[in-house]
Amino acid sequence: MYKKILVAVDGSVQSEQALDKAIQLAKLHGASLAIAHVVDIRNFYTQDYTPQSLYDETEKKAKQMLQEYKAKADDEGVKDVETLLSSGNPRNQLTGKLLAENDVDLLVTGSTGRNAFERMLIGSVAEACVRHASCDVVTVRSALT
Numbered sequence: 001m002y003k004k005i006l007v008a009v010d011g012s013v014q015s016e017q018a019l020d021k022a023i024q025l026a027k028l029h030g031a032s033l034a035i036a037h038v039v040d041i042r043n044f045y046t047q048d049y050t051p052q053s054l055y056d057e058t059e060k061k062a063k064q065m066l067q068e069y070k071a072k073a074d075d076e077g078v079k080d081v082e083t084l085l086s087s088g089n090p091r092n093q094l095t096g097k098l099l100a101e102n103d104v105d106l107l108v109t110g111s112t113g114r115n116a117f118e119r120m121l122i123g124s125v126a127e128a129c130v131r132h133a134s135c136d137v138v139t140v141r142s143a144l145t
Contacts, residue, residue: 003032005022005106006034007036008090009065019073021140031106034098036086037066039055
């Protein structure tokens, strides 16, 4: 049985499907659920400059998305739901810091996300999670892929 499930979300349809699966699994196992989003700060850097207003707006939207997803999990009967917002490289944050700091024993991701071009060049976040996570990983296949 799983005790703590972390689901990675990015606002895509695929990550919403991963959230649905994570909710089902949390209810089945009586597990707590952490809904995580990583603001990919690599998108903000230009010659050692980060436009703070752009980052702040992105963070605000991410917090709103996480609260909507938390409300959905609460409404569907998950007993213990939290949100996690981090920044950095999603591959590193999800397979390292977020798993370690939150005692996660199951990571749920969508098979694809918002950045198809980057996935072609260096691999998907889901692939990195399967290869490097210290816990079990469920990758949710989308009907769209």
